[in-house]
Amino acid sequence: MHQTPVSFSVPQRILHWAVALLVFFNLLFPDGMGRWAHLFFSGEPVPADVVASANIHAYVGIAVLVLALIRLALRLIQGVPADPEDEPAIFxxxxxxxxxxFYLLFIAMPLAGMAGYYLGSGAAAEIHGGPMKVLMWALIVAHVGAVAVHQFYWKTGILKRMTTG
Structure with a gap:
C-alpha cells in the first residue's frame, strides 16, 4: 500500500492542464462539428473544409479520451492528495x-461524439452536444468555484496541489 501524496504528481498535473485545455478548445470552438452535424444529419453534402474542421474537433476529443484514461490510471496507481481536514463532509x-x-464525461463524451461522427448516430451526437455539454460546463463552473472557495475563503492552498505541488 502506498502513502497518500501531499500533492498531485508532475504527470498528473500536466495531464490535468492538458485535458483542461483540450476540453476548453472543443467547448469553445465546436463550429466545424456543429456545421458538419447540421449538414450530415440533414442529408446535405458536406464540403471538404467542413469535414477538415470537424476532424480537428474529433481528434481533440479522442486526445481527451486517451489522456483521461492515462490520468485515471495514474490516479488509481499513484493516488491523490487527501481532502483538506477542515472541509465539511458534504463538500x-x-x-x-x-x-x-468529470472522468465519466471525459470517457463518455468522446465515445458519444465518435458514435455520432464516425457511426452516424444522431442520438449519440445529440446527447454529446446537448446534455453532456451542459453537464460539462456546469461541472467546470462548480470546479472553478470550489477551488476559489478553498483558495480565498477557507485558505486551504488547494490550488498549489495542482500547480506547483
Whole structure:
C-alpha cells in the first residue's frame, strides 16, 4: 500500500492542464462539428473544409479520451492528495461526485461524439452536444468555484496541489 501524496504528481498535473485545455478548445470552438452535424444529419453534402474542421474537433476529443484514461490510471496507481481536514463532509462528498463525473464525461463524451461522427448516430451526437455539454460546463463552473472557495475563503492552498505541488 502506498502513502497518500501531499500533492498531485508532475504527470498528473500536466495531464490535468492538458485535458483542461483540450476540453476548453472543443467547448469553445465546436463550429466545424456543429456545421458538419447540421449538414450530415440533414442529408446535405458536406464540403471538404467542413469535414477538415470537424476532424480537428474529433481528434481533440479522442486526445481527451486517451489522456483521461492515462490520468485515471495514474490516479488509481499513484493516488491523490487527501481532502483538506477542515472541509465539511458534504463538500468532500460533492468533490468526489464531481471528480468522478468529470472522468465519466471525459470517457463518455468522446465515445458519444465518435458514435455520432464516425457511426452516424444522431442520438449519440445529440446527447454529446446537448446534455453532456451542459453537464460539462456546469461541472467546470462548480470546479472553478470550489477551488476559489478553498483558495480565498477557507485558505486551504488547494490550488498549489495542482500547480506547483
Amino acid at each position: 468532500r462528498l460533492l468533490s468526489k461526485v464531481a471528480h468522478w463525473t
